[in-house]
Amino acid sequence: MENWLVKRAKLDPNRIALVLEHADFTFNELNSIVQLFASKLFTSGIRKNDPVALFSDNCFNGYVAILALQQLGARTILLDTGLPLKTLAYQLNDCNPQTVLISDSSDTKDILKTNGSHTMISDILSLDPSTQYHPISEFNANQVVSIFYTPNADKKDTGVMLTYGNYFYSAMGTTLNLGINKNDAWVLTLPTFNVPGFSIIMRSIIYGIGVYLIDNFDTDQINKVLINEHATIISLTPPLLRELINALPKGQQYNDKFRCMFLGTGLVDNWTLLRCNMLNIPVLQSYGMTETTANISALNFDDAENKIGSCGQPFFTTQIRITNINQDNIGQIEVKSPTVAVGYLNKRQLFHKRFTKDGFFKTGDLGYLDEDNFLYLKGRQDDLIYRGDNIIYPEEIENVYHNVNGIIDICLVGEHKSNGEQIPVAYLTLRDNSFLTSADLQEFGQHNLLSYQVPTEFRLLNQFPKTTGGKIMRNRLFNLKYKVI
Known part of the structure; x- marks a missing residue:
């Protein structure tokens, strides 16, 4: 397939490609900016198939960097800017990038503590463009374009490799x-x-x-x-x-x-x-x-x-x-x-x-x-909870409790008893002045759920640990301080 960005700039040069709060860019303008940045990345030593990690928020320079790395044919490893230092260090050791590109708008206090080569995007922008640079002419459907880390059962994050063919x-x-x-x-x-x-x-x-x-x-x-x-x-x-x-x-x-x-x-x-x-x-x-x-x-x-x-x-x-x-x-x-x-x-x-x-x-x-x-x-x-001979599907129960006025978030997990059985316990956050009690919530459950689905205990948290997508991280709940209501 012909280089997607180059092709799109030819087909729709004047169509709006990107809108920021105070500016917008056509596909032709975006392509010009990306090619200039890719040329400077080439000056810095990045070549085809090089693994390059990117630590960036949703900023303009990060957006351009993603497309520029594709023009070089590099592999982009996307790093979550909200991860703790220990997890970032593991991922960087696992993927062993040639460098880590860091957007200047990101919170860099953790990423800069990790070992390895780091380059601020502003430093790349200060380089001279290379006269030897040419964007790759074609995208190979089997070529790995991005790597994303996802949690795995063995507690070690796993890098998922996706190709141009996958995205197409x-x-x-x-x-x-x-x-x-x-x-x-x-x-x-x-x-x-x-x-x-x-x-x-x-x-x-x-x-x-x-x-x-x-x-x-x-x-x-x-x-x-x-x-x-x-x-x-x-x-x-x-x-x-x-x-x-x-x-x-x-x-x-x-x-x-x-x-x-x-x-x-x-x-x-x-x-x-x-x-x-x-x-x-x-x-x-x-x-x-x-x-x-x-x-x-x-x-x-x-x-x-x-x-x-x-x-x-x-x-x-x-x-x-x-x-x-x-x-x-x-x-x-x-x-x-x-x-x-x-x-x-x-x-x-x-x-x-x-x-x-x-x-x-x-x-x-x-x-x-x-x-x-x-x-x-x-x-x-x-995430399933096995209570006796019955199976509890936590998200199903949580969605029922979201109908209760006063609940902000709720998460159901299975707690193991000494006899090996599981009981459902609910962690939740409440709105100010909600005044909900465990008795209120159990009564609601008895009227809207089967008896074995009703949580045995309701534990109040100040805040849930969440991913950047807003999803509650269930595996971290048992380590948090809570108050039984």
Whole structure:
């Protein structure tokens, strides 16, 4: 395939490619800036297939750096700017990059403490462009373009390697489902160091559509863009959707061209869906993971009302099946798709263990397909709670409790008793002056859940440990101080 950015600049030179708070850039302008930066990266010594780590927030220079590294044919390792020093050091030791590019707008106190070569993007900008530089002419579908680290069961993060082919087929599946057209513009507020955010950059170049780049999930700024600008799609996680809707000024509605909230993996509670429906905000739930280059199934506009709660049908490029079905008719989600990663960095054997003999990838997620082949997600297999002969699906219980006025967040985990059984305990954060008691919450559970699903204890936290996508990190809850209410 011809170099995507160069090709797009030829096809749509005057179409808006990127919108910042105080500036916008056409594809021709963006390409010129990217090529100049790539030339300076070449001066610094970066060449094709070199591993280069990028430590950046959602800033303009970070966006340009991502595209510039692709012009050189380098492998980009995306580093989460919110990770602790110990985790960053492990990832850098594992991927062994030639250098770490650091955006000047990022909080660098931890990354600068790690061993290895570091280069500030401002230092690259001060270099002279190389007269020897030429962008690569073609993108090889099998070439690794990005590496993302994801938590693994062995407590050591795993680098997921994704290719140009992965991103191309991911973009094709998404556009066939959503019907992307040249009038669309995607709001990018998810971190670019995660696959869902990075994929929006790739889709923009492939589709020829604009991107609104927003950092730090500023709900006021996002709502202003969705109200006043021509943004049509925004990708969010369920927790971030709740935050955004809660911050929407009363009486305001999004612009007439706005099409949907494209919701990533995770269950969304019915109360949030009801609020979005009342506000005339379409929500399209989807399913995917890092290893599948983000979304591989999603609701479309025609099915959104009839299949509430579903993650939609598998994309045209994807096969999904359910295996090892349990007593609740819930089973393990397995996937076959050209969007599945080509490997784990330095962990070839672990990657091969994730596949069945006939080539399906074992996701580790649980769900079911209905009679119309629509996927319903029930959560991670590792999160299940086994109480006697019954299975508890935590996200299902959490979504019920999100209907309780006064609860901000809630997370259900299984605590092992001395006899080996598990009991469900709930960690939660409450709004000021909520005055909820354990008795109140247990009574609510008895009226809205089966008896074995009701948490045995409710533990109040000041704050949940969360990922940059707003997802609660369950494995860290047992180490936190809490108050039983």
